[in-house]
Amino acid sequence: MPEQLAFALEVTANGLMAGVLYALVALGFVLIYKASGIFNYAQGVMALFAALTLAGIIDGQVPFSHLINAVLGTDVHHFGWHVPAFLAILLTMVVMIALAYAVQRLVFRHLVGQEPIILFMATIGLAYFLEGVGDLMWGSDIKSMDVGLPQGINAWIDETTFEAFGYGFFIDNLDIVASIIAALLVIGLVMFAQYTKQGRAMRAVADDHQAALSVGVSLNFIWILVWSLAGFVALVAGIMWGTKSGVQFSLSLIALKALPVLMLGGFTSIPGAIVGGLIIGVGEKLFEFLIGAPFLGGATENWFAYMLALIFLVFRPQGLFGEKIIERV
Amino acid sequence: MKDQADGYVTADGRQIGPVVMEMKNITLRFGGVEAIKDISLDIREGEIRAIIGPNGAGKSSMLNVISGFYVPQDGEVWYKGSRRAAMKPFQVAQQGIARTFQNIALFEGMSVLDNVMTGRLTHMETGLFWQSLWKGKAEREETANREVAEKIIDFLEIQAIRKTPVSRLSYGLKKRVELARALAAEPSILLLDEPMAGMNVEEKEDMSRFILDVNDEFGTTIVLIEHDMGVVMDLSDRVVVMDYGKKIGDGTPHEVRNNQDVIDAYLGVAHDD
Numbered sequence: 024m025p026e027q028l029a030f031a032l033e034v035t036a037n038g039l040m041a042g043v044l045y046a047l048v049a050l051g052f053v054l055i056y057k058a059s060g061i062f063n064y065a066q067g068v069m070a071l072f073a074a075l076t077l078a079g080i081i082d083g084q085v086p087f088s089h090l091i092n093a094v095l096g097t098d099v100h101h102f103g104w105h106v107p108a109f110l111a112i113l114l115t116m117v118v119m120i121a122l123a124y125a126v127q128r129l130v131f132r133h134l135v136g137q138e139p140i141i142l143f144m145a146t147i148g149l150a151y152f153l154e155g156v157g158d159l160m161w162g163s164d165i166k167s168m169d170v171g172l173p174q175g176i177n178a179w180i181d182e183t184t185f186e187a188f189g190y191g192f193f194i195d196n197l198d199i200v201a202s203i204i205a206a207l208l209v210i211g212l213v214m215f216a217q218y219t220k221q222g223r224a225m226r227a228v229a230d231d232h233q234a235a236l237s238v239g240v241s242l243n244f245i246w247i248l249v250w251s252l253a254g255f256v257a258l259v260a261g262i263m264w265g266t267k268s269g270v271q272f273s274l275s276l277i278a279l280k281a282l283p284v285l286m287l288g289g290f291t292s293i294p295g296a297i298v299g300g301l302i303i304g305v306g307e308k309l310f311e312f313l314i315g316a317p318f319l320g321g322a323t324e325n326w327f328a329y330m331l332a333l334i335f336l337v338f339r340p341q342g343l344f345g346e347k348i349i350e351r352v
Numbered sequence: 353m354k355d356q357a358d359g360y361v362t363a364d365g366r367q368i369g370p371v372v373m374e375m376k377n378i379t380l381r382f383g384g385v386e387a388i389k390d391i392s393l394d395i396r397e398g399e400i401r402a403i404i405g406p407n408g409a410g411k412s413s414m415l416n417v418i419s420g421f422y423v424p425q426d427g428e429v430w431y432k433g434s435r436r437a438a439m440k441p442f443q444v445a446q447q448g449i450a451r452t453f454q455n456i457a458l459f460e461g462m463s464v465l466d467n468v469m470t471g472r473l474t475h476m477e478t479g480l481f482w483q484s485l486w487k488g489k490a491e492r493e494e495t496a497n498r499e500v501a502e503k504i505i506d507f508l509e510i511q512a513i514r515k516t517p518v519s520r521l522s523y524g525l526k527k528r529v530e531l532a533r534a535l536a537a538e539p540s541i542l543l544l545d546e547p548m549a550g551m552n553v554e555e556k557e558d559m560s561r562f563i564l565d566v567n568d569e570f571g572t573t574i575v576l577i578e579h580d581m582g583v584v585m586d587l588s589d590r591v592v593v594m595d596y597g598k599k600i601g602d603g604t605p606h607e608v609r610n611n612q613d614v615i616d617a618y619l620g621v622a623h624d625d
Binding site: 215219222224227229230233236237238242248 | 441
């Protein structure tokens with residue numbers, strides 16, 4: 024097998040795994056957008072906030088310690104214990120549910136029936152607010168995230184591919200675990216929406232608010248539920264990206280990568296988010312490998328996704344799987 | 353005869369029960385417009401109660417007050433012997449009042465079966481946790497509710513389209529699916545907002561038959577708004593007539609037909625010949 028082809032295979036595998044993570048972030052957007060028509064700009068910051076909270080809890084940090092010390096003149100920073108990862112994840116989830124409740128209760132409940140642009144503006148405000156609260160609660164220093172996920176090159180794949188192609192693939196264990204977890208999460212969410220009572224109610228609300236009310240579904244409850252689910256997705260994304268590159272502000276920027284994924288897949292489609300994520304993940308890596316690096320001087324990964332999204336906006340604005348936009352006269 | 357508190361038996365032998373819902377002096381305003389002016393009416397268990405009146409008379413508003421979509425500024429709603437506090441439409445639905453809409457409100461993206469199953473939501477009690485695991489009670493509950501849904505699908509003769517997405521159905525079938533969804537809740541009161549609007553003669557006959565069958569088979573109390581006078585007079589036990597937000601007549605079809613106010617306001621044309 025020629026070396027070029029082996030390279031291409033490795034690049035594709037890496038692209039697929041990056042794509043699953045993009046899909047995961049995009050999924051958070053789709054959940055909220057479908058159920059409430061809100062484009063949640065704060066999704067990325069939610070991932071950052073979840074990761075900060077998780078890292079802080081594991082580390083035994085005292086939340087709001089700077090604030091407490093400044094007001095009370097004390098000097099507390101740590102409880103002096105380390106919380107096991109599993110328990111910390113559960114606690115973080117409780118925080119994300121509380122956040123979902125607060126967001127719905129304090130903000131969006133008062134904005135029901137407003138223009139989409141106003142809802143969007145509210146989420147921008149929420150993004151900056153959350154960013155500030157995250158800093159205030161846990162401090163702004165870069166944290167490392169360790170919940171026990173394996174990291175480093177996968178030796179088995181390296182050896183097997185070396186024997187087969189005479190060239191060992193470099194595939195990170197973390198990427199493999201991350202894509203398996205993300206895939207399971209996506210399947211779980213789809214099954215939840217499809218087969219459970221709350222999932223059915225969720226789809227009902229996404230489809231028609233009035234009709235959902237008439238069959239006894241509380242819109243408020245469903246909205247809190249979808250914000251909690253989006254919080255859960257954000258937490259998983261935060262763990263993956265946080266483990267990979269540390270918990271810091273730039274983590275919130277992964278949301279920007281989800282935008283082209285959404286334009287490709289359609290804002291209202293869960294399968295769209297998955298396929299869109301995979302296409303962008305593989306596309307940007309292969310483009311860099313085949314065209315970007317040899318002919319364009321490299322670094323195409325940064326803009327390829329947006330260019331693809333622009334092309335889609337021109338020719339198929341509803342995305343691959345989105346609802347067709349028809350104006351009836 | 354119908355003054356008896358415990359109910360009475362109709363000419364065709366159906367048992368009509370005591371009053372299940374009573375609207376007392378309801379007034380509903382939108383800004384300066386009074387959509388409903390001081391209207392009182394009662395609904396008896398097991399009867400088919402029609403609300404008629406010209407366009408803009410406030411019929412749909414009345415139905416929306418009953419189903420909780422509108423909250424009246426004045427007046428009381430009494431349901432099953434106690435006064436109902438102001439509540440959200442979904443809470444009204446949970447109390448056993450199901451409805452259909454004038455301009456069909458179905459879940460277009462879901463299949464017919466899924467739509468009907470949403471009607472069972474108020475009967476499912478398992479919490480989020482067990483539902484997510486989909487084990488034990490959640491599974492049993494799903495099966496039991498599925499059986500009810502299938503029974504209603506059979507009853508309304510829509511087995512052939514069970515798996516079809518609703519968006520692909522004809523108007524008449526959509527109306528029937530909407531009725532199925534409302535029925536699936538096994539409501540104590542079923543509110544139908546113009547169930548036959550825009551239908552052809554054949555579809556109207558089908559729908560009339562289904563309404564009578566539902567009332568007969570399940571003993572469901574039905575409140576309906578309809579424009580087709582022939583249908584209303586044939587179907588209903590008692591009729592309320594509204595005009596400009598006021599109640600101008602209330603009684604059996606026969607009484608209403610001979611009420612001078614009603615004739616003047618609404619049936620005048622029929623009276624002249």
